[in-house]
Amino acid sequence: MANATVEEIELRAWGGGTFPYSVSHIKLGMWLFIISDALTFSALLVGYSYLRVATPDWPTPFHLWPTIAMASLMTLCLLSSSLTMVLGVNAAHRDDRKWTTIWILLTALGGVAFMILHGQEWIGLMHEGMTLTKNPWGAPLFGATFFGLTGMHMFHVFTGVVYLLVMAWGFSKKKFHSDHVEVCGLYWHFVDLVWMFVFPLVYLLSVKMN
């Protein structure tokens, strides 16, 4: 072919060459993942609710101290970490590398604090005799659903903290852009979002009333 020409790329909504929804590909990808993960957690939560209603001897053993107080503190940790994350994304948009890194590390700190408190709570409950298959208070499924739900969530917190640490390192080394920080923020807010539902449904509905 003597005359090879490249056609001009036209920016058409359905013709390619544009960003769908005017968001970057990584952001759209993260949103789609978040929706799918939200459905996973919804399935777990609806399943848990179903089992709970259908089981007459479901225990409600959580005392205000330490369980509900600690769970409330954990909620505060996650909410505060979401705040620091938004501030971190703002700093990234301003190209303030120092403060972006600081805010991201503070966010990761909130996540680590959450995991430490949660781990301590788990150990305390296991000392009282609660396992995946039995507990001293009532229906055996109580342990399975509790550890299943909170364990799944804690796994997301853990991966989120790893993601945050990689982002803090990468952004300070100029490997990542503010878009990447924003997408990391989306994942972290999602982790907080799930906890907004796990906390009332698992903890607050299992309060020990005397």
Place this chain on the structure above:
Amino acid sequence: MSSENSDSNHGSLSKRLVLTVWIWLLILTGVEVFLAYVQLGLVLMLTLLMGLSLVKAGLIIAYFMHLRFEKRSLILTLIPAMVVTISLLAVFYPDSFRLLNLRP
């Protein structure tokens, strides 16, 4: 720390808005914890807790996750599909009452 500028081109929220949303999230959480210790019927309690959680979720999604300021087509692509699918799950939830009533 340099003063915050509400640079809506880059989609940054003003510091005031961010803090306001955060305070509201704390307040709503406090209300939920308080409600846990009030003797309400289970249905009312569940409705209130889920309602409050949905408001909190809405605040996080709209402001912290910035979805409110994205293109409407993105909002319409993500949210209705998720709501419909979750509703499909929730539709089976009342079946648990049937199981409860079946027990001897």
